[in-house]
Amino acid sequence: MPNTAAALDLLLLPTWLVPVEPAGVVLKEHGVGIRDGRIVFIGPRSAALKLNATEIRELPDMLLSPGLINAHGHAAMTLFRGLADDLPLMTWLENHIWPAEAKWVDEDFVRDGTDLAIAEQIKGGITCFSDMYFFPKIASERVHNSGIRAQIAIPILDFPIPGAGTADEAIRQGVELFGDFKHHERIKITFGPHAPYTVGDENLEKIRMIAEELDASIHMHVHETAFEVQQSVEQRGERPLARLARLGLLGPRFQAVHMTQISEEDLALLVESNSSVIHCPESNLKLASGFCPVERLWQAGVNVAVGTDGAASNNDLDLLGETRTAALLAKAVAGSATALDAHRALRMATLNGARALGIEAETGSLEIGKAADMVAFDLSGLAQQPVYDPVSQLIYATGRDCVKHLWVAGKQLLDDRRLTRLDEQQLGTVARAWGQRISGRTES
Numbered sequence: 001m002p003n004t005a006a007a008l009d010l011l012l013l014p015t016w017l018v019p020v021e022p023a024g025v026v027l028k029e030h031g032v033g034i035r036d037g038r039i040v041f042i043g044p045r046s047a048a049l050k051l052n053a054t055e056i057r058e059l060p061d062m063l064l065s066p067g068l069i070n071a072h073g074h075a076a077m078t079l080f081r082g083l084a085d086d087l088p089l090m091t092w093l094e095n096h097i098w099p100a101e102a103k104w105v106d107e108d109f110v111r112d113g114t115d116l117a118i119a120e121q122i123k124g125g126i127t128c129f130s131d132m133y134f135f136p137k138i139a140s141e142r143v144h145n146s147g148i149r150a151q152i153a154i155p156i157l158d159f160p161i162p163g164a165g166t167a168d169e170a171i172r173q174g175v176e177l178f179g180d181f182k183h184h185e186r187i188k189i190t191f192g193p194h195a196p197y198t199v200g201d202e203n204l205e206k207i208r209m210i211a212e213e214l215d216a217s218i219h220m221h222v223h224e225t226a227f228e229v230q231q232s233v234e235q236r237g238e239r240p241l242a243r244l245a246r247l248g249l250l251g252p253r254f255q256a257v258h259m260t261q262i263s264e265e266d267l268a269l270l271v272e273s274n275s276s277v278i279h280c281p282e283s284n285l286k287l288a289s290g291f292c293p294v295e296r297l298w299q300a301g302v303n304v305a306v307g308t309d310g311a312a313s314n315n316d317l318d319l320l321g322e323t324r325t326a327a328l329l330a331k332a333v334a335g336s337a338t339a340l341d342a343h344r345a346l347r348m349a350t351l352n353g354a355r356a357l358g359i360e361a362e363t364g365s366l367e368i369g370k371a372a373d374m375v376a377f378d379l380s381g382l383a384q385q386p387v388y389d390p391v392s393q394l395i396y397a398t399g400r401d402c403v404k405h406l407w408v409a410g411k412q413l414l415d416d417r418r419l420t421r422l423d424e425q426q427l428g429t430v431a432r433a434w435g436q437r438i439s440g441r442t443e444s
């Protein structure tokens, strides 16, 4: 029984409450009580109203769910959104993205691009995102200031990158940052070897040792394309995932991003090691990279989360839209209309993301004791009528423009569609100025 004598900071009374855990449940006439940033009460409206709350908020025609978790992205790349489109992955990377990064990416770029990404994500119902980009210290500071939650993966490649001349330097910076943010309530530092084709065995072994020592996660692009797998087989005589397994990288703290190519052996490795897969369907579709077999993974017991990837290859950070794409694509790939139903799709975008990022004890579902990371979707619009199953409506008939309120650790970051901590107009002005410099319309 709740302690009725203790005050709640906030009591939310939505029309529909979708806690995600237990699975498949939609509660009506229920309330959620928050104190000191945590969920301390979930129960019937009548019991909720007997509690002493500082603020009571009715959320009519709204679905309250855990905040969405964008499990893979490159936040500051929002400033390259639309710079080079409709190109094959390697042409896009080698002829456009890498040269643009070499020319433009510095601390200011990462600061402004990350702020833009954070704002877009909060407005889209995302309470936590994973980032893998240059100058991770700057990104961590922007996350700290904005109030959102994030995993910051330290990018590590065998060649020099903006902010780190060598892989050793990147690893050293990562260890330092890990120490700095070890006790941060909302930020988790992990190691981000870019991909099997950009990081050799020696550096991967170093990363494995350090991650083990620190109990840190590893976030990596793996099997993004058939070409990547084929090249590894030709050059090294083994598939990239098998190589990572041989090097000891796989495990519950390993996050394999993309995985569009999965053999029976790969599936067995993922299952045995309890690694997570992060599915980025729109980036895979746009770059014609292939299809991650979500239903097959799910049925085998692999934890599958969802991510948008960077805005340069998507081109938005719309996780609700991404989840809809994932739900539709899963059915096409599995050849079954029952694959990845709406409730499981929402679970993939929330609790599975938290599990992949190793923060499921803290967030990902609305459960007593967890941080109050929540989003209220407004389902009152004509396009959502009539509402038979609000979760089905959310996944198949609702866009991110229906995100009305959002809280992270009990702090409201979006109030009636308005950002409470970030200046939307200023962010737009800064982004447009970067666009003009990058496209050569003004002197840099």
Ligand SMILES: [Zn+2]
Residues within 6 Å of the ligand: 072, 073, 074, 221, 257, 309, 310
């Ligand atoms: Zn990526």
